[in-house]
Amino acid sequence: MALLVGWRYVALISGLVGTIGLAIYPIIIDPMTNPDKxxxxxxxxxxxxxxxxxxxxxxxxxxxxxxxxxxSQ
Structure with a gap:
């Protein structure tokens, strides 16, 4: 089994963080920034x-x- 080192490790972590960010945006961030809708x-x-x-x-x-x-004053 090959270990993830270098740019592959960074790509994996960046992909995970990006996926979580994309999932959270319409659920949490958009309603807070655009409450009028x-x-x-x-x-x-x-x-x-x-x-x-x-x-x-x-x-x-x-x-x-x-x-x-x-x-009343």
Whole structure:
């Protein structure tokens, strides 16, 4: 069995890293860099659905916990 040395070893490692990069790009990187496309898909999929009606156990619909209430001064 021949050992991979020199440029063959570099080619093997580069091929593995490249394959992993090509597999990860459409799954992780593209949605993070172009969220508008996915927001439009989500809007179309949820059209006509009121979240309050489908919320289980009469739980409060999620709201931003860091949203500060405006004080009246």
């Amino acid at each position: 996915y927001k439009k898909i989500q809007e179309n999929a949820r059209q006509g659905i009121r979240q309050e009606d489908i919320q289980p156990g009469n739980m409060k619909v999620w709201s931003d916990p860091f949203d500060r209430k405006k004080s």
